[in-house]
Amino acid sequence: MAPTAVYALAEKDGDDDLKAANVETFLQRLCQDDIKNMPISLTGIVGRFREGKSTLYNIMHRCLVQMEQNPDSFPDVNDYLFEAAVPNANLFKMSPNSHGCTQGIWITNDPYIIRSSDGTMIAVFLLDTQGLCDNESKDSLDSALFLLTSMICSCTIYNIMRVMGSDSLKTLAVFSKLASKIRNSFYTGKERVFQDLVILTRDAMLGDVQPGWKDGDMQLQQNLQKQKQKNVDTIKQVTKAFRTLRGFLMPKLAADPDEQSFTITPQSVFPEFQKHIALFLQEVLGSKLAPFQRRGDTYTCQEFAGFFKSITELFESDSIPRAENMLETMIRVEFEAGMETALAEYRAEIYKIMETSPTNDALYTHHSASKSQAKLKQSQAPIYINERARANLYLQKLDDAIEKEFELLVAQNNARLKAQDDYQKSLQTKEAELSAMEAEAVADRQRHENTIQDMEHKFQSLSEQRETERQAMRTEIAKEQAEFERRQSQMDRERLEAQHCVDKLRQEIEMKRSCSRGSWWDHIPGVLNLIDSLASKGIKYHKNYTKIQARSASQLSSSASVPTPVYTSTSVPSLKDCGPVESSKISSDKC
Known part of the structure; x- marks a missing residue:
């Protein structure tokens, strides 16, 4: 999410006044x-023009x-010091000549999402300002830039060149006096108006001191003490305005860093600068980020938006905001912030029971x-000196806001109770309807079950009846089958016996034919006797038997008219010699 550009939050107009810009975008x-x-952190830089503020910010x-x-x-210093280290290396515009190029207040379009030393993810913005003390700007503009930057930043870097001299400290004293004036009218106790201030001496003329934090802090305190001896109580003004105050001595960047074509490369940068810029950023952006x-409460980005919106009202007039206007705005913002905090706590508590x-x-x-x-918390907040009447006024505003909030809550609760009551009634009606439907469903189910049981009983009875009938039919069929098989067997035996007799008769007839004695019709009585014998043994072919009898009878009735054959051979015996013909007695021996 690293930013890709910067835009102006405040710009100078034609009258050299500071006007808000792009506030809604921010x-x-x-x-x-x-x-x-996410918690927000803003790092701002102020200082004289053409003293390398934008270079440091890049x-x-x-x-x-x-x-x-x-x-x-x-990160290692080699990963960020040189311009070729990252794309879009120079986000802040740098002047190619002796005139400053930054006008007003500029900020990155997106935050850097950085993990702090305690593991919290913080949204970090960089804030750049136009140079102070140039010949084109009013002194009041310089004061406004310093105060506004310090007011909205968690860390303000005061950039000076070479020597932390009396001029730089006097300028700081003037700004701090304005801040102290706000503080004296603002807070009681040990609270501070602004957060952290770092006085960075660039291209420091070191002499007997060493670059870095230790000698930078020592030199800062020594210079402040010198100002105090001159009856300029700078140290008192500054320490009353800021939560912390530190100094850092930075060696020179390169041999000729002011040339228009200068770029930061491993060949152009002094090793001492490379070492100490790493120490400086490790604390400002690392351990001390x-x-x-405000008043010990950490602001999220959304909470800071409300605070910043109030601050931008300072730019709505036709002139540069004065310290008194800033005082008035900050008092109002603090009162309103305190009231909003108390109101938010009231809402949190009341919504718990809702x-x-x-x-x-x-x-x-x-x-x-x-x-x-909530009112107790508001009344226990630090009271602004000479602002008791205003404190009481905001306490009354808090009471009115809470009562208005409560009226809305009561209306919501009444609506909720009515809706709940209507719901309960509707639920009871639905439950009664459901109970009736359930009772009807139970009755229908019982009727259906009874019908099913009756049908199952009838089906069972019918099945048993059908099974009994089937069993009886199986028994009858079995008997008939047995009887059929028995008769079939008997008929097979009789058929065989009949076949045997017929075969025997045929043999005897053939034998009789072969005999030369007597006439062939003399054998007809024997044939009739044989047929009677066969019929008496169980031959069932009645129709054929009747036809045979009828045919035999007709032959007997017509035998008188049949001429008797004449046998020429005397060797053939007649039937008379054989006696009466019986089916059981016919044999070839008697022939």
Whole structure:
């Protein structure tokens, strides 16, 4: 999410006044879902024009890009110092001549998402300002730039060149006096108006001191003490205005860093600068990176948006904001912020009981307790000197806001109770209808079950009856089958016997034919006797038997007219010699 550009938050107009710009763009970015609940940190820089503020900020930009990409460790100085280290290396515009190029206040279009030393993810913005003390700007503009930058930044870098001299400290004293004036009218106790101030001496003329934090802090305190001896109580003004105050001595960047074509490369940078810029950024952007706070409360991006929106009202007039206007605005912002905090706590408490669906009596009891607690918190906040009447006014505003909030809650609760009552009635009606439907369904189910049982019983009886009938039929069939088989067997035996007799008769007839004695019709009585014998033994072919009898009878009746054959051979015996013909007695022996 590293920023790709910067835009102006405040610009100079034709009358050399400071006017707000792109405020809505900044506020909308702060309230987007990806960062709105994330703590915010703003680092700002102020100082004289053409003293390398933008160059320093471009180095910080490259360092923050590397920190965002590798959150587990602080990047090596070689990974961010040189311009070829990252794309879009110079985010802040640098002047190619002796005139400053930054006008007004500029800020990165997106935050750097950085993991702080305690593991918290912080949205970090860089804030660049136009140079102070140039010949084209009013002194009041310089004061406004310093105060506004310090007001909205969690860390302000005061950039000076070569020597932390009396002029630089006097300028700081003037700014701090304005801040101290705000503070004296603003807070009681040990609270401070602004957060952290770092006085960075660039291209420091070291002499007997060493570059870095230790000698930078020592030199700062020595110079402040010198100012105090001259009856300029700079140290008192500054320490009253800022939470912390530190100094750092930075060696020279390169031999000729002011040339128009100069770029930061490994060949052009002094090793001492390379070493100490790493030490400086390790603390400012690393271990000492802190979120924006007011009265000890850490602000998220969304909360800071509300604070910043109030600050921008300072730019709506036709002139540069004065310290008194800033004082008035900050007092109002602080009162309103305190009231909003107390109101938010009241809402949090009252909505807890709203989740339990309370009665109006229980809601009113909880409302009274929560309101008393919120008003107590507001009244216990640090009171501005000579602002007791205003404190009471905002306390009354808080009471009115809470009562208005409570009226809305009561209306919502009444609507909820009515809806709940209507729902209960509707539920009871539905339950009664459901019970009736269930009873009817039970009755229908019982009827259906009874019908099914009757049908099952009838089916069972019918099945048993059919099974009995089938069993009887199987038994009858079995008997008939047995009887059929028995008769079939008997008929087969009789058929065989008949066949045997017929075969025997045929043989005997053939034998008779072969005999030369007697006539062939003399054998007809024997044939009839044989047929009677066969019929008496069980031959069932009645029709054929009747036809044979009829044919035999006709032959007998017509035998008288049949001429008797004449046998020429005397060797053939007649039937008379054989005696009567019987089927059981016919044999070839008698022939």
